[in-house]
Amino acid sequence: MADEAEIATGLKAAMRRMPAAVALITTLDPEGGEPAGLAASAVIPVSMAPPSMLVAINRNASAHSAIERSGRFCINLLSTQQTALVTLFSSTDMRAQRFADEGWQTHDGLPFLPAACANIFCRVQTTLIHGTHELFIGNVEDVRTSVGDAPLGWLEGGFAALGPLA
Template identity: 50%
Template structure:
């Protein structure tokens, strides 16, 4: 395997090479939601979401400190990870562009049925899974804060629908665009 960078390259070049490498890593896409102290919903699209441990059940979300959701998570210390289905891809535009912030939760697909702490967190009906967490630890690293949340509730969509069809494909991102998974032969 050849590399296009060498030891001693500038940090900016190394960051650009890492960004290019990460475009080659397929990842699921989620919308992370929370509520501010006034009860207003906030959210962002994220692919930097990973399970940390099954004992205790926990999830990590990496959030850029410039993101609008960052101060909300710092204060509320609660979030819901909504894993997206492929057919929910139009939500990415709403949750990726600041100018569209007011339109994010206008859909009838958002629910507030779970309650913990100060009130319900928005979760997306029809998402393959929604995972509610309470922040247990944070770590600032570079431009981001890593929020490690203890899982308090999980909602999973059925693996088969009422009509007998299988659950929708997960939304996968690769090389800056939507990708599709192929069934194994």
């Protein structure tokens, strides 16, 4: 049987083969009223009854505690034209610039990016800590979608366009 480090290495290699949507997870920190966010690909639907989504957030991420405190988050599904935002929301050095531009708006107090492929507004219903991450399951309170550029994906360690084959 392989040890945990070998299994983790194998799992990372396997997950590089699994396409994932790329999203910005945003919230408004009730302590100070500042927006907070991070780039994520660990985002999945949980149920349609009730409509709910799961995001897996590293507990060391800058926005983790803000999501915990606010109890709400918005999943902004990015398009292929928004790759620069992933770098911005992945770099701790650029944290102060994350919401400085790009046409951010608020909906019911949550920051969202209207130019994203979709915005899914959630209220945290359940959490679970597992290893380095906390899973936030949120009931969906509102959804906005747009038509336009292809959704942005992550595959083989790089960006990919997600769309139908033909």
